[in-house]
Amino acid sequence: MANENIIRTDRLCKIFNPGAHNEVEAVLDVDLALPQASATLIKGPSGSGKTTLLTMLGCLAKPTSGQYTCLGEAVSHWPEKFLTRFRRRHIGIVFQNFNLISGLSVFENIALPLYPDGLPFATVKERVEQLARDLKMDHRLYFKVDTLSGGEMQRVAIARALVNQPQILIADEPTAHIDSTLAKEILELFHSLNKKGLTLLIASHDPLLETHPMIDRTYCMRDGRLREHHAE
Amino acid sequence: MLNDAWIIVVLIGQISALLLLALTLYFATPILRYWNPASGSALQLELERKTFFVSSAVEYILAFQAVIFVLFLIIVNHYLPRLINGAMCASGILSLNEYGYPALYGKIAALAAYLIFIFLNRLDLAEPAYPLTPTKYFLLPFLFWAALADTVLTVRFFSLINPDVIATCCSISFSAAKISVLSESPVTVSISALLIAYYILLVIYGYWGLKKKIAGLLLFLEFLLLPVSVFILKYHFVKYIYALPSHNCLFDLFFGRYYYIGYLLFGLLFISAMAVIGLFLLNRLKKRFTKDLKNIQQNLRVAAMGGNLLFAIIIHLYWFYWKWIIL
């Protein structure tokens, strides 16, 4: 299992408004093979299609054409409902701008992905509290998220991405809205998760990430095409 | 009588359901035309999302119609008999005009149709390939026409009721029974024949049900057994329930003084019939599924046989109570 590629794509394409005058080729012919417990960085300027690629790899969107096999399942043309369920069970996503639900407590925000599966509340509580301890958020568990600092919000967002105990963690610009000390802290956290076997897929143009020791492969995205990037 | 509160509520419910169904049909048309699971186009995604509207709407409609059906039963069984001179139960109410019984049967048929659609829909949505899409959507136009017919019949039925009319109630049921009792006529013979037919059918039905073979035959048997069950109830067992030798109007079963047993008895028959139809459809369509449907089949079989068996047990308990405990 360790040597198998848990993410594999074959000529993955995403074209918005095909055939129309405002056609956009966001992702073109992406071939990717990522083994388990790898840590991959995708670089590229904004608008290069990084995020669109991540939405497909994260089972948030379906490709226009091409194949995507995730954890051995050919998910590329699954209906949205099944993609969502698959994502809910196997993939965690950290969004660029936290995307927490204001008005809810830290606890509720972290627990939200578990609601549709109807897990027993004891399990939910145990998992959320464990994560809060790991991420040093346990002292603020019952605070409204609106009262948190940027770094704390990011940690809540990460906890929410991990609460379903995913095999794959996808993060879009995880260090964009926090200062560099905090960013280093977050990356250390990712590193430790990666060591435990979590497959990481990070899109960022933060140089801090590029040089980070956990990153074992780097790709560069430009105009929807993906190229392997070899450091000098 | 269209200005009566009960009837207005029933009609509002009907119209809500009908409007939702019309909307559903509007959503389903492009699904029927353009559905292509292999495509990753935006259109396909949109159609996929539309299927959710259709499923939810039909489930809403089923819930609405079930409530309306209960209201309809209350109206014809309990409410209108107080208003209509001479009618003591639904039999008199429903025969007030030629739309009464068709409205009742129309409602039952429409309920059955919604249930079938929801059953297929649930099966379909459980597999990523959506094996029954878009086939199942061909049912929707029929559902719509059934609901429309149901609504029209209901409106006609209620609008033609005039509280001044004196209804005849069950006098027909009464006199027919009296004749058969008085003259030792062939009707008596045919009741015992009917009973024998019932027992034979029940045994064959149980046998085939247990054999788990040919669902088509089970369906055929169910549609023999169902009317026979109703007949033996009407012409034989009901008098033990009422403890009246000459009264065999089935609608009194829905009254509180018989503990609303009618709702249970007919509910059991309905469940059995629906389960057998489900089983039949499942057998027809199971090649399209990759998943194992044995569990569902087993449950349906239990529901079908259990419903009929429970029905038989209950009516025999009444008979037993009357024959052996009272006499």
Next chain:
Amino acid sequence: MRRSGYIIEYALSSLLRRWKKNVALLIIYSAVVAFFASVLFFTSALREQSRLVLDPLPELWIQKLSGGRLAPVANALADSLRHIRGVRKVEPRVWGYYYDSPTGAVFTLIGSDSLFTDLPLQLAEGAGRLDNNGALCGRGFLLSHGLIPGDQINLLDNKGKMHSFVIRGAFTSESDLLTYDLIILAPKQARRILDLHETEATDIAVAVYNPDEAENIATKISRRFPGIRVISKSQLRITYEALFGWRGGIFIFGALISLLAFLILAWDRASGLSKQDQQELGILKGIGWDIGDVLALKFWEGIIIALTATLSGMLLAVMHIFLFNAVLIKPFFIGWSILFPPYKIPLYISIGDLLLVLVISVVPYLAATLLPAWKGAVTDPAEVMQNG
């Protein structure tokens, strides 16, 4: 099960977080439900009261017609009626209307010496048969003249001669519908006031052994005796029922129009998702809620709103009808007065009425909000990733 529990909890918190947006909707919704429920409860209470009133009446009564007008019946007819099969009891009745010039009101005057045990009566003295100088009165007469039991009343006969009676007892408000305008005298005195001969009665009440046979006996009687009219209790009852149904119906149509207006509002509110709502749905979709989960959320939100509004609407209606005596709708019913609405409406709510209110308030609301709910539920999960 547990999934629904979580989703209901979330729906509740989601509504509470937006309570400012929902409170106006809830108030209007409750008002519409209260309108509908008021009409229903009011007609039901009237119906129930008329049923109470009709219950003690005989199954049949017989009037004499001459030239199409009502005329006094000869007591002798009663003897012939006794011989008809199925007739249990025949009783000539003496009653009529009395125009009271001081107040300008018309009262119902009945001649009877029976005990009226089945009507709530507040007696001045111990119970007994009504003597020749005694009278029993409804509250209407007493209130308009400022009298209490034990006082004296004066009534004029057809020739203008005054007769005095002592009020032996008064009917209480519970039976207002029947007794509000009632004056009861001994038969002999009543005949005098009503200008009836000793051998005549106003009509004849007939009781039968089997109430189900009443209609047949009525037909038999009207065939055998020419020049009479037979009225049956069931006919009267059905007339009342139909009357209330019809009256209520008009109001219910009014309530339906307001319901329709409300539904348009609800549709509009449900369709116009704010940017924040849209974003929240996007986040839910993004973190793993599928369309079905969001539809369930919207369904439960709808149910919570609908049930809250229905319950508070019912409560408002109960207060309106039974605590405040239907102040807002009673005038309309009195305006068409064929029946006299009571001053104090006795508390009467049937399960059927509650069911009707529930169905008419919840079903159209859910139907109207399904499409907007679906539109919210199909928010693209990828959107949450894109809005960087």
